[in-house]
Amino acid sequence: MASLSPPTPVIPVGRNEIAEASRRLASWVHRTPVMTSRTLDRRCGGSVFLKCENFQRAGAFKFRGAMNALLQLEEPSRRTGVITHSSGNHAQALSLAGALLGVPVTVVMPRLAPAVKRAATAGYGARIVDCEPTLESREATVAAEAARHGLTLIHPYDDWNVIAGQGTAAFELIEEVGPLDLVVAPVGGGGLLSGTALAVSGDAAGTRVVGAEPENADDARRSLLSGEIQLANDPRTVADGLRTSLGRRPFAVISRHVSQIVTASETEILDATRFVWERLKLVIEPSSAVAVAPLLSRTLAAEGLRVGVILSGGNLDLEAFFREFATRLA
């Protein structure tokens, strides 16, 4: 019954808001390069334009959303500071954004988060608060810290300013290369995919937006099919940025504006990671390769199309990845 679900949020962000965000961010974000590859084009039959957010500040598109959110914070909240929960790219992105704007940042992180991620976040000057590795502990810790210090929550994806910021990557891409038939973005919590969908919504080219996720974490596909958010239950995937369930705001956008979610097997994700490293010479994290895999495998038809792909980021623990990669190659 619809009445049992929380009401679908009104969507206050469209192309105009993303164009505005793009202007707001212009002096803060890297205008990342767009790469092409003859080999990739040959493999999928289309013309592919890769927006290289692995070159973004703090190594991922997440800096766009975090910075856009902080730039719109009112003065008293700026001084008191913000809080988030993340052990990944959003933590680093928000910490860097806070450091640049003089906004104190608190990050709630599971006690056992990888040392390399804690160090990167602390390196930008954020305060780290430990929690247990459960959803309950995380939410309780965030709520308690926020209440105690009067902090504003900047959610990693369930936040309209964050979503608008993430949409600026696709906006820049189309500004640079012109109209596209198709844009593919990876989907975890849905901030990037919903921002991307809003960036092209209602454009004259009728650009289709497709989400890509691991087969082992196909909650977005199931959500789109069932019309209700389906949870990702601790999925096992090398694409560690995409283990999250969809946020309510992203889902509202995705269910309206995203035509399809395609999935990639773990082997396809590793193959695509390797392809991008070896052939395109770009260090990307496996979560980014998830959006390339369906083109290489032709799961997603691209013949004769102009296709944009958001390469979401390039942060990974090389040592750990080398070990994992080496064993899976055997």
Add this chain to the structure above:
Amino acid sequence: MASLSPPTPVIPVGRNEIAEASRRLASWVHRTPVMTSRTLDRRCGGSVFLKCENFQRAGAFKFRGAMNALLQLEEPSRRTGVITHSSGNHAQALSLAGALLGVPVTVVMPRLAPAVKRAATAGYGARIVDCEPTLESREATVAAEAARHGLTLIHPYDDWNVIAGQGTAAFELIEEVGPLDLVVAPVGGGGLLSGTALAVSGDAAGTRVVGAEPENADDARRSLLSGEIQLANDPRTVADGLRTSLGRRPFAVISRHVSQIVTASETEILDATRFVWERLKLVIEPSSAVAVAPLLSRTLAAEGLRVGVILSGGNLDLEAFFREFATRLA
């Protein structure tokens, strides 16, 4: 005694010839992007501009020299074809250049060259001829094949057209970012370093050119100090593109125009490779990292300077490298 050495070659290439080569190559080569890194600048105290030849066609600067040489070949030789010896980037570069121009390419390669390199070269349509893994066998095989089929030798580095082509990377870099105080390029056979030196020779900025090589393959440093070509005797280094001894033409240029050769230890080379992969998100081969290492280690003083670095290429056997890298990290 000077009379015992072969005479020093006259140098027929200068900035004008490299500017010409740059125009000649414009529609064939990728105008590769120039990257910067706040972290790298902080580490070395200068402003570093990285010319990303890892994004060049066939994955390395070598395509510039090979293409420049083929474009200047007269008609009958074009039809008969060219020959070279290389198991690395020059083989692939020349094969691709030949495929694009319809010039038949023969590559003499040691019987035991890595399968991945043979496949890449053959993939561009070159004919591969085996030799034994000795200098004598290689030269005899090249001479015999060249004589039998009337082929023109395109030497990997001891060729003025090749040298002029390699110089176009530095030429483009300065065209894009303006005058530099210092340019660093890796040195193996010396084609890239001599081309780079000629590209800036006599410029108003008085740009200094520095070569970088592995400590374990420091023949260029010894050659510059002694005034005569010193041989690299099967050196052990992860920077497999830099195991070669200097060619006579490159040495003539380097001894006149290169102010210094700096060296990097194997650990420094691996650290620099990792730094560029992790922080800059660029897949480069260890031979390229050799030019970054002296900046990170401050072996080369860069404080307050505008520094160009030629990131020479990004071709490597990921599996083999992961294995090697993993053991060295332990």
